[in-house]
Amino acid sequence: MLAAFKFAATGPFMLSYRHSFHAGNHADVIKHLVQVAILDYLLQKDKPFCYHDSHAGAGLYSLLGEQAQKTSEYQTGIGKLWQYQAQSPVLQHYIELVKQLNPDGELAFYPGSPKIAALMLRATDSIQASELHPSDYPILASQFVRRRHSRIENMDAWAGFKAMLPPLHKRGLVLIDPPYELKTEYQDVVHGLSLAYSRFPQATYAIWYPVIERAAVEAFISALVGTGIKDMLRIEYCPLPDSSGFGMTGSGMLVVNPPYTLADTMRTALTELSPLLSPQGDFSVHQLVAE
Ligand SMILES: C[S@@+](CC[C@H](N)C(=O)[O-])C[C@H]1O[C@@H](n2cnc3c(N)ncnc32)[C@H](O)[C@@H]1O
Known part of the structure; x- marks a missing residue:
């Protein structure tokens, strides 16, 4: 097995996280739904834009493979959904993207965030991504060899911001989706957002976070607000109550510079989605920091 090392303040540690174990779960559903909603909005204008994925993963996942x-x-996410005919246009669009990868009618593949971008973007839009894992990076890069306007780097996310931001295009979405294996990654995200925003302030930023321990989530959100960056929308979906004690009970997306339509789009989508995924499901969408 390949050992994947990364350096933290404390020294080298193993990059043990593999998204293939988690692909398509309830947290991916909420994350990718928000991603699709933002990309749908950016695609309304003719002018090309840039999609930047800081923790890109492998791009495509086999759900029939050993890890999944x-x-x-x-089965907590896309498994419950993919045959559903949704009323919400963004929910239906997300389901259609998954169906596009599974034309035989069996749920065999799930698209990661860079693959969703590749399926949705026009040839003139650009895609940039960084992924550190030595096994996932080549899988990801192989899917982009023939796509013009793409830059896929085997690089640390924060070094990737310095190397690739600002992009040539003036508009864009930056997705920040670390594994949060280490406690230090929360602080890394706060610094990373400030760094990226200082280089590309007009972009929309979507930061995924897990809900594991409520007090820690609120401390993280306060730290993000503490950056002083304006216009933040918080979207959260929890299939289980905080009190259930089952590890990750939900997840959320903090969106900087959200499209003005995003809050309403997500309220409508989550009203429909929540009972499909869990009878105990709950969601919230609210403006955290004003424009
Ligand atoms: C949650 S997964 C990404 C999933 C992907 N964004 C998606 O939605 O399909 C997090 C990824 O970040 C990678 N990673 C961890 N630390 C990183 C770092 N400092 N820079 C870049 N990638 C990193 C991991 O190898 C893993 O593939």
Whole structure:
């Protein structure tokens, strides 16, 4: 097995996280739904834009493979949804993207965030991504070899911001989606957002976060607000109550410079989605910091 090392303040540690164990779970559903909603909005204008993915993963996941089958996490998310005919246009668009990868009528593949971007963007839009894992990076890069206007780097996310931001295009979406394996990654995200925003302030930023321990989530959100960056929307979906004690009970997206339509789009989508994923499901969408 390949050992993947990264350096933290304390020294080298193993990059043990593999998204293939988690692809298509309830947290991916909410994250990718928000991603699709933002990209749909950016695609309304003719002018090309840039999609930047700081923690890109492998791009495409087999749900029938050993890793996904070991956890069956996709059954908490896309497994419950993919045959559903939605009223919400963004929910239906997301389901259609998954169906596009599974034309035989069996749920065999799930698209990661860079693949969703590749399926949605026009040839003139650009895609940039960084992924550190030595096994996931080549899988990701191989999917972009023939796509013009793409830059896929085996690079640390924060070094990637320095190397690739600002992009040539004036508009864009930056997705920040670390594994949060280490406690220090929360602080890294706060610094990373400030760094990226200082270089590309007009972009929309979407930061995914897990809900594991409520007090820690609120401290993280306060730290993001503490950057002084304006116009933040918080979207959260929890299939289980905080009190259930089952590890990750939900997840959220903090969106900087959200499209003005995003809050309403997500309220409508989550009203429809929440009971499909869990009878105990709950969601919230609110403006955290004003424009
Ligand atoms: C949650 S997964 C990404 C999933 C992907 N964004 C998606 O939605 O399909 C996080 C990824 O970040 C990678 N990673 C961890 N630390 C990183 C770093 N400092 N820079 C870049 N990638 C990193 C991991 O190898 C993993 O593939």
